[in-house]
Amino acid sequence: MAVPAASGSIDFLLRVQNPDGGWGYLPHKQSWLEPTALAMLALHELPGSAKALEKAWAAVRSWRRPDGGWRPCPSVDQSTWATSLAVTLHCVRGIYDSPFRQGIEWLARTRGQEGSWWKRVVNRLQPNLVEHDARLQGWPWLPANSSWVEPTAHALVALKKSLPDLKRSRAPLLPAVEARIEMAEKMMLDRRCADGGWNYGNKRVQDVTLPSYPETTALALLGLQGRPLPEVRTSLDWARGLYGRTNSRLARAWLAICLRNHGAVVDPPEPGAPTDDVLVAALEALGSPHGNFALLRTEWPAGRPHSASGGSAARRSAEETVTASSPQERP
Amino acid sequence: MSRPWSRRSFVPLAGAALAGQNGCRPAPAVVRSAVAVLKAGSYAGDLADVIDRGVGLCGLDVRGRRVLLKPNLVEFDSTTSINTHPSVVAAAVEVFRRRGAEVLIGEGPGHRRDTMHLAEQAGYHASVAGFERLFIDLNRDDVSPLPQFGEHSEIYLPNSVLGVDLIVSMPKMKAHHWAGATLSMKNLFGVVPGAVYGWPKNFLHYVGIERSIVELNRHLRNTFAIVDGIVGMEGNGPIQGSPRQCGVLVMGRDLVAVDATCCRIMGIDPRRVRYLTMAAGLGQIEARHIDQRGEPPGAVRTDFRLTEPHQHLRLAG
Numbered sequence: 001m002a003v004p005a006a007s008g009s010i011d012f013l014l015r016v017q018n019p020d021g022g023w024g025y026l027p028h029k030q031s032w033l034e035p036t037a038l039a040m041l042a043l044h045e046l047p048g049s050a051k052a053l054e055k056a057w058a059a060v061r062s063w064r065r066p067d068g069g070w071r072p073c074p075s076v077d078q079s080t081w082a083t084s085l086a087v088t089l090h091c092v093r094g095i096y097d098s099p100f101r102q103g104i105e106w107l108a109r110t111r112g113q114e115g116s117w118w119k120r121v122v123n124r125l126q127p128n129l130v131e132h133d134a135r136l137q138g139w140p141w142l143p144a145n146s147s148w149v150e151p152t153a154h155a156l157v158a159l160k161k162s163l164p165d166l167k168r169s170r171a172p173l174l175p176a177v178e179a180r181i182e183m184a185e186k187m188m189l190d191r192r193c194a195d196g197g198w199n200y201g202n203k204r205v206q207d208v209t210l211p212s213y214p215e216t217t218a219l220a221l222l223g224l225q226g227r228p229l230p231e232v233r234t235s236l237d238w239a240r241g242l243y244g245r246t247n248s249r250l251a252r253a254w255l256a257i258c259l260r261n262h263g264a265v266v267d268p269p270e271p272g273a274p275t276d277d278v279l280v281a282a283l284e285a286l287g288s289p290h291g292n293f294a295l296l297r298t299e300w301p302a303g304r305p306h307s308a309s310g311g312s313a314a315r316r317s318a319e320e321t322v323t324a325s326s327p328q329e330r331p
Numbered sequence: 332m333s334r335p336w337s338r339r340s341f342v343p344l345a346g347a348a349l350a351g352q353n354g355c356r357p358a359p360a361v362v363r364s365a366v367a368v369l370k371a372g373s374y375a376g377d378l379a380d381v382i383d384r385g386v387g388l389c390g391l392d393v394r395g396r397r398v399l400l401k402p403n404l405v406e407f408d409s410t411t412s413i414n415t416h417p418s419v420v421a422a423a424v425e426v427f428r429r430r431g432a433e434v435l436i437g438e439g440p441g442h443r444r445d446t447m448h449l450a451e452q453a454g455y456h457a458s459v460a461g462f463e464r465l466f467i468d469l470n471r472d473d474v475s476p477l478p479q480f481g482e483h484s485e486i487y488l489p490n491s492v493l494g495v496d497l498i499v500s501m502p503k504m505k506a507h508h509w510a511g512a513t514l515s516m517k518n519l520f521g522v523v524p525g526a527v528y529g530w531p532k533n534f535l536h537y538v539g540i541e542r543s544i545v546e547l548n549r550h551l552r553n554t555f556a557i558v559d560g561i562v563g564m565e566g567n568g569p570i571q572g573s574p575r576q577c578g579v580l581v582m583g584r585d586l587v588a589v590d591a592t593c594c595r596i597m598g599i600d601p602r603r604v605r606y607l608t609m610a611a612g613l614g615q616i617e618a619r620h621i622d623q624r625g626e627p628p629g630a631v632r633t634d635f636r637l638t639e640p641h642q643h644l645r646l647a648g
Contacts, residue, residue, distance in 0.1 A: 029473055030473035077476075248448040
């Protein structure tokens with residue numbers, strides 16, 4: 001069993017788990033699904049974490065709603081983007097039961113509202129308002145809202161991770177899920193900023209070109225794992241540069257997870273000061289050299305038109321071409 | 332200090348009394364709202380003194396109260412003026428503490444996930460002593476529901492916002508490419524938690540920007556505003572516009588009146604700004620219903636450049 005490099009983060013996570021089994025964004029705060037899911041991924045199969053994980057899993061399962069989605073925290077009665085994280089956790093734990101299937105169904109029927117006819121009419125009347133193809137729908141943060149990069153990235157990871165089970169069980173939902181993945185990847189590529197990365201999801205607004213952000217660039221590339229390398233090469237190069245430039249610990253942690261899953265050699269992060277930010281601690285542990293970053297790895301489904309250059313082949317190629325800069329190279 | 336009665340505030344009430352004498356049904360008395368406009372030439376000046384005078388002119392008592400300062404932190408770009416300047420926030424912390432309040436600072440940026448990093452880039456850590464201890468990332472705070480938000484049965488808001496005695500909205504004075512202007516009322520978008528509604532808080536756009544502004548301000552009534560108009564943003568705000576030196580801080584308890592006054596200073600007719608007309612029941616828009624203290628808005632008027640779709644908002648004269 002690998003010993004995580006970020007053992008300080010692991011100890012911290014085990015120490016600040018809430019009595020209800022979840023984690024808050026900060027210690028002693030309300031449990032939320034996002035920090036809980038990422039803490040669970042960071043702790044997955046680590047020695048001494050089994051009890052904490054079982055308690056956390058019970059909490060996550062209890063946050064499911066009757067519509068098949070997941071609430072973002074116990075006190076919010078609304079299914080949201082966090083459903084993707086719950087589905088990913090099911091895949092990581094190998095639990096493909098009815099709640100898992102209902103989570104997939106929720107994701108399959110939830111889509112960005114920008115594809116609705118009236119939104120498309122508005123876009124046609126004001127073409128320079130926001131420049132993207134409204135026919136390409138990903139996932140919103142909340143149902144009946146527009147698609148954005150981050151929830152779409154998490155949904156892509158969740159659905160791609162669920163594909164082996166959907167295929168094995170010949171689930172009737174499989175064609176719909178594959179179609180959603182295909183369209184969402186196109187949406188991601190369509191929303192890419194001119195610099196090669198991604199921001200929250202608008203590349204141009206009112207004739208102004210917008211810059212990308214490091215954290216959303218990392219997430220978008222995680223969602224696009226398996227795409228042919230030529231489609232993402234410039235973005236991986238951009239992400240590598242961002243890893244060297246940004247001082248945001250959250251962004252650097254997401255970039256490390258992303259680049260490692262794309263096969264890049266990433267220098268270990270400089271030892272940071274202890275943090276009380278649960279999300280940062282979980283992500284840094286996950287993205288450390290011996291961390292569980294591969295739990296967010298996805299394969300492009302075999303048999304798809306561009307599978308020959310996707311999946312592990314793309315990663316091997318990326319490894320040859322992408323080496324994340326060391327922190328010393330930061331300006 | 333505040334003036335309980337002035338000639339200008341007496342006139343509408345006298346008019347209403349006369350109407351009653353003539354046998355007409357008396358018009359409801361208009362409660363005039365005090366708005367202080369004070370000159371502040373640069374961020375290097377004694378801003379605590381300016382804010383203290385403004386708080387006094389508006390008759391705000393914060394002794395023993397828990398106050399949340401809500402600046403406007405959006406993105407960082409060193410070439411422009413997107414965010415509330417940290418010196419204004421530092422001065423407000425000093426003033427409210429001196430006046431006996433417990434002070435917190437909270438913000439929930441609409442695009443960026445790493446709020447502390449954004450605050451550091453914007454200079455908050457360096458300018459506000461003990462910033463990390465005072466600051467609450469409202470995007471990730473514990474939340475509770477409030478009933479009714481537009482057509483929705485509830486909205487979830489941070490407990491840190493719901494639990495304080497006073498929210499001080501501290502926006503940057505900016506032109507805005509959707510709403511015309513973004514000031515103290517729209518600044519409350521930042522209290523809506525990203526952990527529920529996302530980055531961006533697209534839910535508010537689907538409810539309608541103007542309607543969401545009004546709904547948030549309907550829910551959050553214990554408010555005060557300090558608008559950073561020392562250097563504002565004109566043109567394609569709230570992010571892509573250009574800095575505009577204006578040299579004022581604008582303060583008041585009635586956020587509608589504060590925003591209407593800021594509009595007049597920016598050369599915008601507040602009666603043409605949709606969110607303000609929709610908020611008429613929450614505060615005063617008409618100049619005659621606002622007790623302007625400090626500088627008259629006309630004396631510091633600095634026309635902000637407006638994008639083409641907003642040219643019709645320009646104030647005459």
